[in-house]
Amino acid sequence: MYRSHVLVCGGTGCTSSGSEEIIQALQAEIDKNGLTSEVSVVKTGCHGLCALGPIMIVYPEASFYSMVKVEDIPEIVSEHLLKGRVVTRLLYNETVTEDGMKSLSDTAFYKKQHRIALRNCGVINPENIDEYIGTDGYQALGKVLTEMTPDEVIQVVLDSGLRGRGGAGFPTGRKWQMARNFVQDGGQKYVCCNADEGDPGAFMDRSVLEGDPHVVLEAMTIAGYAIGASQGYIYVRAEYPIAVERLRIAIGQAREYGLLGNNIFGTDFSFDIDLRLGAGAFVCGEETALMTSIEGNRGEPRPRPPFPAVKGLFARPTILNNVETYANIPQIILHGANWFASMGTEKSKGTKVFALGGKINNTGLVEIPMGTTLREVIEEIGGGIPDGKKFKAAQTGGPSGGCIPAEHYDVPIDYDNLLAIGSMMGSGGLIVMDEDNCMVDIAKFFLEFTVDESCGKCTPCRVGTKRMYEMLDKITKGQATLEDLDKLEELCYYIKENALCGLGQTAPNPVLSTLRYFRDEYVAHVVEKRCPAGVCKALLSYTIDADKCKGCTLCARNCPANAITGAVKEPHVIDQSKCIKCGACMEKCRFSAISKK
Amino acid sequence: MKSLEELKAIRDRMQGQVGMRSEDDTQTRVVVGMATCGIASGARPVLTALSDLVQEKNLHNVSVTQTGCIGLCQFEPIVEVFEPGQEKVTYIKMTPEKAKDVVEQHLIQGRIVKDYIIPKTLG
Numbered sequence: 001m002y003r004s005h006v007l008v009c010g011g012t013g014c015t016s017s018g019s020e021e022i023i024q025a026l027q028a029e030i031d032k033n034g035l036t037s038e039v040s041v042v043k044t045g046c047h048g049l050c051a052l053g054p055i056m057i058v059y060p061e062a063s064f065y066s067m068v069k070v071e072d073i074p075e076i077v078s079e080h081l082l083k084g085r086v087v088t089r090l091l092y093n094e095t096v097t098e099d100g101m102k103s104l105s106d107t108a109f110y111k112k113q114h115r116i117a118l119r120n121c122g123v124i125n126p127e128n129i130d131e132y133i134g135t136d137g138y139q140a141l142g143k144v145l146t147e148m149t150p151d152e153v154i155q156v157v158l159d160s161g162l163r164g165r166g167g168a169g170f171p172t173g174r175k176w177q178m179a180r181n182f183v184q185d186g187g188q189k190y191v192c193c194n195a196d197e198g199d200p201g202a203f204m205d206r207s208v209l210e211g212d213p214h215v216v217l218e219a220m221t222i223a224g225y226a227i228g229a230s231q232g233y234i235y236v237r238a239e240y241p242i243a244v245e246r247l248r249i250a251i252g253q254a255r256e257y258g259l260l261g262n263n264i265f266g267t268d269f270s271f272d273i274d275l276r277l278g279a280g281a282f283v284c285g286e287e288t289a290l291m292t293s294i295e296g297n298r299g300e301p302r303p304r305p306p307f308p309a310v311k312g313l314f315a316r317p318t319i320l321n322n323v324e325t326y327a328n329i330p331q332i333i334l335h336g337a338n339w340f341a342s343m344g345t346e347k348s349k350g351t352k353v354f355a356l357g358g359k360i361n362n363t364g365l366v367e368i369p370m371g372t373t374l375r376e377v378i379e380e381i382g383g384g385i386p387d388g389k390k391f392k393a394a395q396t397g398g399p400s401g402g403c404i405p406a407e408h409y410d411v412p413i414d415y416d417n418l419l420a421i422g423s424m425m426g427s428g429g430l431i432v433m434d435e436d437n438c439m440v441d442i443a444k445f446f447l448e449f450t451v452d453e454s455c456g457k458c459t460p461c462r463v464g465t466k467r468m469y470e471m472l473d474k475i476t477k478g479q480a481t482l483e484d485l486d487k488l489e490e491l492c493y494y495i496k497e498n499a500l501c502g503l504g505q506t507a508p509n510p511v512l513s514t515l516r517y518f519r520d521e522y523v524a525h526v527v528e529k530r531c532p533a534g535v536c537k538a539l540l541s542y543t544i545d546a547d548k549c550k551g552c553t554l555c556a557r558n559c560p561a562n563a564i565t566g567a568v569k570e571p572h573v574i575d576q577s578k579c580i581k582c583g584a585c586m587e588k589c590r591f592s593a594i595s596k597k
Numbered sequence: 598m599k600s601l602e603e604l605k606a607i608r609d610r611m612q613g614q615v616g617m618r619s620e621d622d623t624q625t626r627v628v629v630g631m632a633t634c635g636i637a638s639g640a641r642p643v644l645t646a647l648s649d650l651v652q653e654k655n656l657h658n659v660s661v662t663q664t665g666c667i668g669l670c671q672f673e674p675i676v677e678v679f680e681p682g683q684e685k686v687t688y689i690k691m692t693p694e695k696a697k698d699v700v701e702q703h704l705i706q707g708r709i710v711k712d713y714i715i716p717k718t719l720g
Contacts, residue, residue: 003648084663134611
């Protein structure tokens with residue numbers, strides 16, 4: 001029996017900042033001090049504060065250590081674990097107050113969060129099914145199989161108002177109902193999980209799979225019971241090796257306990273789940289392409305209708321939900337539809353997980369009730385923008401979404417509000433941009449991604465996105481005309497209406513939303529041949545102010561292109577024909593004599 | 598194959614473990630002095646006995662933890678019990694046997710073990 005639990009984050013973020021070595025050093029040090037039978041080291045999933053990793057929490061005191069290094073381990077063990085003295089210098093500074101330690105849930109980062117999908121992430125050992133069961137795991141499945149009919153299950157999901165967390169926001173209960181109602185031949189149905197998280201900057205599905213894999217298995221089994229399926233598939237990208245490994249372990253444990261397999265809990269219901277690994281193509285996150293890929297074919301979308309609920313995987317009725325959607329299901333079953341529906345806004349219930357990235361202090365993973373404003377997320381939870389810079393826009397929905405400008409900073413975040421202001425919920429990537437980001441450049445970045453990821457099946461997407469990218473490239477190089485802007489806009493609408501699948505239909509969104517809110521920036525590039533944010537290299541020029549230059553030669557010595565000339569103690573000059581606009585000179589100058597325009 | 602009952606049994610067993618990982622201010626805290634003075638006079642077996650007993654009896658709302666020197670080294674091993682909304686109780690010169698009495702009488706039945714507490718004039 002252990003008197004203390006030391007939780008170390010084993011998510012991808014903390015693993016890459018060295019948590020694996022921390023765990024080994026910690027265990028060795030604990031053994032050395034003879035505490036092996038008293039202190040348990042638990043490798044958990046993501047706590048959300050990835051920017052401060054590796055993260056360690058010591059219970060029962062709930063001391064939250066951040067940026068722990070291997071060198072700190074002997075001190076933590078001898079001071080805290082042996083003598084009971086908290087190592088204050090390693091505490092997350094937000095939890096330190098004048099009169100001691102503040103509870104983690106009172107810190108700005110966690111205060112406004114409400115964890116449902118992430119409730120076990122960072123709390124349990126994801127490789128131990130018993131710990132999941134210890135936090136009410138598989139209780140919902142037990143309740144469903146022994147006390148509820150499939151129709152009752154679907155009714156609860158419908159009443160809860162849960163909508164698809166993959167981005168489109170289709171009511172989950174309706175999807176299940178459609179698949180359940182298809183009973184023409186009594187044949188096989190399938191339950192699929194979309195874990196092919198492809199948006200740049202989004203990592204919430206990965207975190208759920210890494211931190212709480214059993215919740216997905218439990219929810220899929222519930223879904224299987226609800227629609228009458230006996231087989232499930234999780235489609236996960238091979239680029240998530242930790243998630244894949246933990247899913248494998250979880251499936252093995254669930255089978256061993258009889259929570260997957262034949263006659264679960266002694267009932268007539270049987271269900272099993274297999275993994276299918278994707279190679280990381282963005283289009284395979286689109287539901288029809290995903291199913292085509294599971295079938296063993298090249299991942300290309302197919303036209304809808306027929307919808308998957310009628311004719312999906314192997315041409316059988318199929319439901320496909322996102323990881324985060326599933327992560328909500330067991331809690332909804334246990335606490336009831338009203339509990340879930342009491343959170344959020346009128347049409348968007350519950351919570352949403354966002355991956356905060358870009359120009360923000362607390363990079364990481366947050367789960368907030370629907371209806372929280374962007375300002376609360378960025379200023380309070382996210383800790384604001386570094387270096388006192390000004391908020392310019394937030395990008396949601398990845399390559400399918402758009403930018404939300406400062407004028408909509410106080411709009412409550414939900415599915416419908418985001419659509420109304422030209423963006424979308426998407427899977428939950430939230431990239432913050434400040435005054436140093438060029439919106440044309442951002443649009444170009446996403447288009448480049450889409451061009452790369454277009455599967456090539458339909459012409460509007462294959463050719464159209466490429467032409468869009470070329471136009472954007474012209475704009476950023478100052479070679480475009482105002483006519484090109486109109487043509488670009490026209491092409492956007494054409495692709496939106498004619499592309500075969502969601503990837504193509506939403507590909508123009510980053511361009512359309514930046515054109516809507518930041519048209520002046522586009523015009524500045526086209527008419528004035530100027531990049532207001534100072535990003536687009538072709539439009540920049542660096543100059544040295546002769547009055548401020550002391551002739552220290554530092555810039556000349558650091559210029560990689562030898563473009564700067566001048567004698568010692570004389571003002572220097574940049575040769576514009578040689579300058580590669582790297583900005584190294586400006587960074588080095590101690591007299592602020594170099595400016596860019 | 599697990600039945601529902603077996604599942605509930607695993608849950609009850611694990612809750613004592615996983616339940617520690619929360620910041621709950623309704624918890625009773627049992628604190629053992631584990632500075633050099635405490636360890637020298639035998640605090641370690643007391644700590645082990647306490648945490649074993651608390652888990653064994655499934656006392657979900659009790660956490661056992663350690664602290665440094667309280668300053669009354671001649672009375673070590675010292676165990677303090679903090680119950681929410683109650684005054685702190687200080688037990689002195691503890692042994693694993695006495696720890697068992699404290700768990701059974703104080704933590705379970707709510708009766709302070711008067712024989713083991715520090716004399717009022719010193720506390």
